[in-house]
Amino acid sequence: MHKLIKNEFIKLHYRKKFVITIIIFALICGLFSFAYSKVQKYSTPDAQISILNKSKTQLQNEKDSTSDSTKKEQLEQSISGIDSQIDQLKTSKASTSSKNWKASLKNQIDSLKDQKNSATDISSDNAKETYNKQIIFYQYFIDHNIKPQANGSFSAFNFLDSLFKLLGSLFIPIIIAILSADIVSGEYTPPTMKMLLTRPASRSKILISKFVAILASSIIIITVIELVSYLIMGIIYGFDNPMYPVLVGTKYTSSAIKLSQDSTGLIPVLGSSYIIATWKFIIQMFLFQLLYILACCSLFILFSTILRSSTLSMTLSILATIVVNILSSISYLAKATPFFFSTYGSISSILDSSIIQSTGVTYITPLFGCIFLIVFSAICYSISAYVFHKKDINI
Template sequence: MYRLITNELQKIFKRRKVLVVSIVFIAIILFFSLVQYKESHKTPVQTIVQNEKYISVYKEEMAYLDADTQKRVKENIAQYKNEIQEAYRAEDLDKLNWKDRIKYQISDDEKKKKLPDIVSDDTKIEQVNAQILSKKYALKNSVPDAADDYNEKALDVFIKMVSYVSLIILPVIICVIVLDVVSGECSPPTMKMLLTKPFSRGKILFSKFMAASIASIIAIVFSELISLIILGIVIGFGSINAPVSLGTKYQFNADKVLAGNWHDVKAIIGSTYVEPQWKVMLEMFGLEILFILAFTSICILISVLVNSNTVSMTSGIIIAVIMSFIVLKIMAGDGSSAGDVPFRKIAPYLINTYSSPGFLLSGDMTSQIRNPDISVGLGVLVNVITGAVCYIIAHIRFTRKDMLV
């Protein structure tokens, strides 16, 4: 079996696809990470100037907008004003040492929970609670970096960016690497030679699955690690013990009904917890590898079912993009479209919903899709069941398929 797997790995890496895909993936992560860093890495003064410009533009356009758009614009203006207040506060706090600064921030956040626009909103309260938990963790574990909200480092940017990029890029990368593993050898001479080896068809398929999975993991995880190292060299790594808030749970909000008679969700107060960045990254990589294994099974199934290499590659990528598009569409929706409701219902059972481990761990996937059924536990279950079912079907089809005609 080991010889079969290494032989399949050699065939995959000889095609240079893994190298090309890895280079492209690294370039994408670095480009968007640096754009994100440039956008978020501003001094308090820069934040104040920029937000005041945004507010001025919004006010000029307000008269030409419809009622719903005006409501969203007013919310944006309120957010910008809040960021301006926080920027002024940050300027004042710069005079303090990091411990006193964090203590002041905690005290200020405790007061913030009593503000009129927050006190009646469980989601906003839990967001403030998450900030308080992070600050208390930093104080307890001596993490000075957490005192400066305007100084993001490579680890901060990396975790955010990988969460976004994974949603659509991850499935496509797996498709490119895996989809021709079986269909690419379906010509009679190639398959005849393969089947003359002293191995059962089941072992041959399993070796292809393992080799494709290993190649995909190398292409994705190693590319991410290389991107992180380059980012760290350019902008600084930051502390691996810096706190990250995770696990926010949500429930349906009976008081807020969206289009299609679908209820919005609200955070469950006290559900958020904090972990250091190094632990979060390990959990992200673990969930990502699980997704890679499951999606590799889907690609193996397509490759077994379709004899044509071109058709296999095209159909697989189209399926991956459509599934990712469904997830992105309902994440981006504001609840005003009744057409999103069927997709919100099935989203917890779509494997692509769990392609972004960062969003899954934080609870953002649950919040944006507006379905509290989405969770890490269900994500693991969906990945395992989907992967197992697809592989079993592929195994049955491959072992019974007549490939000698």
């Protein structure tokens, strides 16, 4: 069996598209890393204050040069709004850099407790658990003596989270589709399948060896490039405190009142949220991604098994990925979102339950996601095995 797997690895890794795919995926991650670092430079409090000051100067000059009293009044209001934003940024910056940050957080906790006590639980915005999440979040900083990050400061964890979101639903499936499109169908042209089946190995072992080769290769390529990107950005800009808090576990229930047509009508359940450390959340992200890669490989090897043409297999795989992504974005199909495999490419939104707010489906939990991906993979592979076992090899 191991010889079959080794042989499939060799065949896969010596294909030109294998190297090209790695280069393309690495370039995507590299370009995103560069773009993310540039955006972060303009999102710091100092950068935002500088931009606002420039806007204020332009408005002030425009105000001084106009004689229209109505326009002057409008410009004055705009300048006043900018001054307010600058003051808020300066206050936020001072609170995170102050030595008395614990006292500041305690004051905010007391204020949030008052708001929690007066909350009505009519909508998500004014639900008791919404305030409770902020309370336990701030309390965690105090209990673990962790200073909160300033708004807009670079976070290696936020970078990794953004990278996963960029790659998950679209790029990872497409990369796997390109790699696996001809894993079976490619054996028909040139006709090597008949020769392969003359070896003393069952069809089951042949298909398993191909599946293991594409699964392991996909995991290695994707995980290694993501980790390298994360490490490089962390080395350049600094890593987060591994104990930094991440809010997870929030459960939702239907509200008695739906405030708007676009509202999901859900409110968070009081006491359902809890905090885990950043390092644990990152490990969970990578582990969940392994299941997602497993599901993608299972689906695309099914296409490769059913179809004899590598081109058709690749085209169908990529089209399936794009179509499923489009369907999952249609609000009318929100209830079907849990049954689109691409939904689970948005890993952090699954783990922190934020996807429930956007879809209105309360059972899209990490546990449901794991079960769905495993069952989906098993079904796809079982069909592939059945088709491959029954297929006539007429070459």
